[in-house]
Amino acid sequence: MAQFPASIVLAGAGRMGGAMLEGWLEGGLDPATVQVLEPHPSERLNALAARFGFALNPAPQTLRPPRALVLGVKPQTMAQAAPTLAPLAGPDGFVLSVLAGKTLDNLAAAFPGAGAVVRVMPNLPASIRRGVSVAVADARAGAQARAEASALLEAVGAVEWVDDESLIDAVTAVSGSGPAYVFHLVEAMAEAGVAAGLPRALSERLARQTVIGSGDLLRESPESAAALREAVTSPGGTTFAALQVLMREKDGMPALFAEAIAAAARRSRELSG
Ligand SMILES: NC(=O)c1ccc[n+]([C@@H]2O[C@H](COP(=O)([O-])OP(=O)(O)OC[C@H]3O[C@@H](n4cnc5c(N)ncnc54)[C@H](O)[C@@H]3O)[C@@H](O)[C@H]2O)c1
Numbered sequence: 001m002a003q004f005p006a007s008i009v010l011a012g013a014g015r016m017g018g019a020m021l022e023g024w025l026e027g028g029l030d031p032a033t034v035q036v037l038e039p040h041p042s043e044r045l046n047a048l049a050a051r052f053g054f055a056l057n058p059a060p061q062t063l064r065p066p067r068a069l070v071l072g073v074k075p076q077t078m079a080q081a082a083p084t085l086a087p088l089a090g091p092d093g094f095v096l097s098v099l100a101g102k103t104l105d106n107l108a109a110a111f112p113g114a115g116a117v118v119r120v121m122p123n124l125p126a127s128i129r130r131g132v133s134v135a136v137a138d139a140r141a142g143a144q145a146r147a148e149a150s151a152l153l154e155a156v157g158a159v160e161w162v163d164d165e166s167l168i169d170a171v172t173a174v175s176g177s178g179p180a181y182v183f184h185l186v187e188a189m190a191e192a193g194v195a196a197g198l199p200r201a202l203s204e205r206l207a208r209q210t211v212i213g214s215g216d217l218l219r220e221s222p223e224s225a226a227a228l229r230e231a232v233t234s235p236g237g238t239t240f241a242a243l244q245v246l247m248r249e250k251d252g253m254p255a256l257f258a259e260a261i262a263a264a265a266r267r268s269r270e271l272s273g
Helices: 015-026 043-052 075-088 104-110 124-128 143-154 165-176 178-195 200-220 225-232 238-246 253-270
Strands: 008-011 034-037 068-071 094-097 116-121 131-137 157-161
Touching (some): 015 034, 131 165
Antiparallel strands (some): 116 131
């Protein structure tokens, strides 16, 4: 059984915070150990609260510093939210943040009472417990805090720890934002199929199912992505013709991705402070 923190306050249960909460509860977290602060609860969050019976927006006077204060607000909201939340960060607990761009130093300054700080970049497949999270902790985080943070993250997918915090901007650009690139690929393929003469509904189904099937194949096959690509590509065939465009040095996918990922990493750095 996962070694969840003994008590949790989740501040911000929107798309990501809500996904994580759902994963914890599905993964066996005792609902009595979690309190959720969310000024605009979604229908899904209300339904989850009704199903599991955790405290949603309890009276402020009932709140005590928990073992884990999990931050799921937007980076742009942190300055406004932190003064209210800071008293909940006590010396016996740790703050776990999923906020893009907010550094360990930013978090330690905003939550000066915290015993330790863990910065995480998860991704949206966490909502079906197939996410991937990358975590970095400050020097004060001991083995117990790291194990408890791992349990919270493993409940929603795979977990990687890094020691070098500067990697998190690139992590954010690759895996944090990455699902959006894949969804955009589906949109672009469907649109191109329509331009090539397919009825829109059929083109959308084909693009979507192609990404789903290819993702499943990636999961189940021991082959690398490059080997799987080669398996689709007959010499001088149709895929080869398409890849000659997509792999063009100047304006193909590698060049576009390099530019897009650099832009996302730059934005992550800008969000610090
Ligand atoms: N969505 C993603 O794919 C993704 C991936 C990785 C990291 N993140 C990070 O997760 C965080 C949340 O993103 P999201 O997409 O879930 O946004 P979201 O808008 O769905 O969720 C943020 C929630 O915070 C709530 N909130 C605002 N002020 C609050 C306060 N003072 N106290 C408590 N809750 C408050 C809002 O009502 C909202 O429900 C961001 O910092 C983002 O960088 C998101």
